[in-house]
Amino acid sequence: MPPPDSSLQRVPHAGIWLDSFSLTPVPGGALLIGGGEWHRDGIGTTPRVATLVALWDSAKRAWVEFPPLPHPRQDHAAVALPDGRVLIAGGRGASSPDMAATLVWEPGTRNFREGPPLLAARSHPIAVVLPDGAVLVLGSDFDDDMERGTRAELLRPGASAWEPAGQAVRIFHPGPVCVSGERVLIAGGRDNGSGFAIIDGVHIAPPLDQSTEIWEREGRTWRVAGPLTESRDEAKGVTLSDGRVLVVGGWRQGTPLATAEVWDPRTESWSPAGTLATPRSSFTLTALPHGRAAVSGGLVETFQATDSVEIWDPTRGTWSPGPSLARARAGHLLAELGPGVFLVVGGSRSPTDGEPETFSEVWHSES
Numbered sequence: 260m261p262p263p264d265s266s267l268q269r270v271p272h273a274g275i276w277l278d279s280f281s282l283t284p285v286p287g288g289a290l291l292i293g294g295g296e297w298h299r300d301g302i303g304t305t306p307r308v309a310t311l312v313a314l315w316d317s318a319k320r321a322w323v324e325f326p327p328l329p330h331p332r333q334d335h336a337a338v339a340l341p342d343g344r345v346l347i348a349g350g351r352g353a354s355s356p357d358m359a360a361t362l363v364w365e366p367g368t369r370n371f372r373e374g375p376p377l378l379a380a381r382s383h384p385i386a387v388v389l390p391d392g393a394v395l396v397l398g399s400d401f402d403d404d405m406e407r408g409t410r411a412e413l414l415r416p417g418a419s420a421w422e423p424a425g426q427a428v429r430i431f432h433p434g435p436v437c438v439s440g441e442r443v444l445i446a447g448g449r450d451n452g453s454g455f456a457i458i459d460g461v462h463i464a465p466p467l468d469q470s471t472e473i474w475e476r477e478g479r480t481w482r483v484a485g486p487l488t489e490s491r492d493e494a495k496g497v498t499l500s501d502g503r504v505l506v507v508g509g510w511r512q513g514t515p516l517a518t519a520e521v522w523d524p525r526t527e528s529w530s531p532a533g534t535l536a537t538p539r540s541s542f543t544l545t546a547l548p549h550g551r552a553a554v555s556g557g558l559v560e561t562f563q564a565t566d567s568v569e570i571w572d573p574t575r576g577t578w579s580p581g582p583s584l585a586r587a588r589a590g591h592l593l594a595e596l597g598p599g600v601f602l603v604v605g606g607s608r609s610p611t612d613g614e615p616e617t618f619s620e621v622w623h624s625e626s
Contacts, residue, residue: 267585267618270604271324272311274298276615280311281337282592282604283345286366288315289594289602290345293332297615308333308353314369315594315602315619322619325369332358336386338394346374346414348396349381357382357399375420378412385436387443392416395424395443395474398433409433411474411481425480429470435496437504439524443474446496446506446522447487467492467511473527485528488520495544497552505532505552505571507544515540515558519571519578533577535569541589541606547624548598549573553581555622556588556606564589564608570624582626586610586618599624 270277273296280294296309310327335350335358345364352358359381361374377384381399388394397411409431411424427433432449450468469486491509494516498504504522506529508515517538520529535554542557550573559565566588568581584603591606604619 267620268322270617270619271313271322272296272309272617274307274309275304277309277311277617278590278605279333280309280592280605281335281347282594282602283337283339284594284596285314285339285345285364286343288317289596290314290337290364291604292337292345292347292364293328293335293350295333307331308351312371315596317596320621328362329371330360334383334400336381336384336396338386338388340388340394341392346386346394347371348374348386348394349377349384349399351382355380375414375418378421378423379410385433387436387438389438389441389443389476396421397424397427397436413479423479425474425478427472427481428483429468430472434491434494434509435504435506437496437498439498439502439504439522441476442524444504444522445472445474445481446504447471447491447494449492471522471527471529488529488531489516489518491516493540495542495554497544497546499546499550499552499573500548501550501573503550503573505544505546507532507552507554508535508539508542510540514538521576531576533571535578536580537565537567537569539565543591543593545593545595545601551624553624554578555581555593555603556584556591558589563587564606568622582623584622585620593622596621 277294281292291313294309295306297304308331312325314323331353332350336348343366347362357380359377362371363374383400385398386396394414409427412421413424430448433445434447467490469490471484494509496506507519515538517535519532521532539557545553552571555568564587566584569578570581586607588606593601
């Protein structure tokens with residue numbers, strides 16, 4: 260049985276619930292930053308961009324609130340660096356739709372300092388860390404120059420400025436972005452065609468693209484490799500402990516996909532990786548020890564959240580039930596606290612009145 264630290268605890272924020280925050284593993288726990296706080300306004304609810312900084316202290320098994328961010332921030336990227344620091348990049352502020360500012364959290368002082376600004380302001384950016392601690396950032400909700408491409412940028416360890424890191428060949432709205440060794444992989448997404456729009460009630464979007472794009476560090480360029488086995492919109496992806504990349508689910512023609520596929524860095528090709536027992540959306544995909552992976556929570560039939568977990572076996576290439584979450588969740592985040600132990604935050608509703616809430620739990624991948 261899991262130890263008693265798996266009990267639910269409310270995240271220390273001011274609103275009714277919190278979304279669009281980041282959750283990053285740090286030495287001794289996990290760091291939650293920013294987000295959108297929802298407050299009652301007498302009629303319904305209204306959002307406010309948060310300045311929240313809170314640490315889950317694994318030793319105390321409790322949340323510890325820190326001094327707030329210098330400026331409100333949500334929809335940002337946050338990555339753990341090899342030396343224990345956390346880099347926060349881009350996002351949205353209280354009055355700005357996208358931001359170029361970055362912050363660095365220092366574990367020694369448990370305070371933030373300003374980092375070098377991004378070359379381009381980005382809302383909802385994607386950030387990944389390379390083996391030496393360099394950070395690659397790409398993607399944004401906005402593309403004000405209408406170039407219809409994704410420009411990447413790189414921050415080398417110890418550098419005082421970001422550098423251009425090439426532009427994706429085809430993918431404008433990236434699918435999962437994962438690191439495998441010195442390569443960065445984009446697993447499908449939306450092609451760089453027409454923009455998003457709703458015309459006469461019809462949702463128009465750029466076509467789905469099954470292309471795989473690979474970033475080569477030496478030339479800082481992107482190239483197209485073998486395609487996914489099927490097109491997927493809003494799929495999830497994760498790098499496994501053996502360097503392979505697992506992609507799961509997504510949507511196609513309004514239907515959630517239950518299939519998965521895995522990318523082999525030796526052949527740069529995809530192959531089927533089993534089928535979930537329960538098709539779902541808004542789930543979280545997490546790498547586990549020994550090359551395994553877990554799909555947790557999500558929305559299932561009738562768009563109800565589930566507490567169920569399915570675990571992928573890399574030897575058999577199949578999925579099987581895993582230990583359930585303490586509460587049904589969708590759109591939640593996980594941060595690793597130790598081998599097979601994870602902090603889970605967000606995406607749940609009160610079992611008494613069905614209102615959204617922001618509680619955490621500690622989940623163990625081994626029952």
